[in-house]
Amino acid sequence: MNVKEVEDTFTCDCGFSWQRGRSGKHECADGLRAKVAKLTAAMNETGVRAKACMNAFEGIDTDRIAGKTLGEFLAGEVRLNKAEPKPDGSFGFTFSGFAIQMMAEAFAEQFKAAGAVNYLELLFQHDELGPLTVTMQRVEGLTPVQKLAAAEERAEAAEQRLQQPIKLPKLSGDGENDTDYTEGLNDGISQSAIYLRRQGFKVEGE
Numbered sequence: 001m002n003v004k005e006v007e008d009t010f011t012c013d014c015g016f017s018w019q020r021g022r023s024g025k026h027e028c029a030d031g032l033r034a035k036v037a038k039l040t041a042a043m044n045e046t047g048v049r050a051k052a053c054m055n056a057f058e059g060i061d062t063d064r065i066a067g068k069t070l071g072e073f074l075a076g077e078v079r080l081n082k083a084e085p086k087p088d089g090s091f092g093f094t095f096s097g098f099a100i101q102m103m104a105e106a107f108a109e110q111f112k113a114a115g116a117v118n119y120l121e122l123l124f125q126h127d128e129l130g131p132l133t134v135t136m137q138r139v140e141g142l143t144p145v146q147k148l149a150a151a152e153e154r155a156e157a158a159e160q161r162l163q164q165p166i167k168l169p170k171l172s173g174d175g176e177n178d179t180d181y182t183e184g185l186n187d188g189i190s191q192s193a194i195y196l197r198r199q200g201f202k203v204e205g206e
Contacts, residue, residue, distance in 0.1 A: 060098075074099040107136055165202040168193055 002013040008020040014028035015035050065073050082094040111120050122134045171186045193203045 074102070107134070111136055162200060163202065165204040166196055167204040 003024075004011050004013075009017055010020070010024055011017040012024070012026065012028060014026075016024075016026045016028070018024045018026075068076070077098040078095055078100060079097045080093065081096050082092075084092055086092045107122075110122060114120055116136070118138050120136045122136070124132045124134065126132055168189050169185075171189060196203055
């Protein structure tokens, strides 16, 4: 038995401790068994953690991750391939690397899980910068802004068509010697003109 004294506290190497003036009688076996159990649990936890890390970094050379935190490793795995102006006046960047691929896979899973079709926004909270929005859009898809612009363009085209007068057949006969057929035809043309005007259309000749 090996005992260490710190001020008025005595501690046995089995883990048992007592105050000065009190009995230090104990069974070291009980304390040692407790220490062995604690160490075994810690070793098991370390083994599980080590296995998880090995699975996470499977296929990656050890020298690429040795001495680095996960953040440092991922930061070093980002490569800038291209930086160029875009037709809309903004500036575009193209990245590649292991970290970018991981992000792409994670975002794609979010996209599918959300049931998104063309477009998805994710809101994140950063301790320093505050709320941030990450926007995902399929290359062939449209954002809500683009969809709105397309709808407004169609509406404008429809409005322009509405402004063009509709040409109806000219009335037949002279109004005095019209047959029943001519009168019915003229009445149909007149009623059609009235209906079109009520619907907001212009009729040629107005």
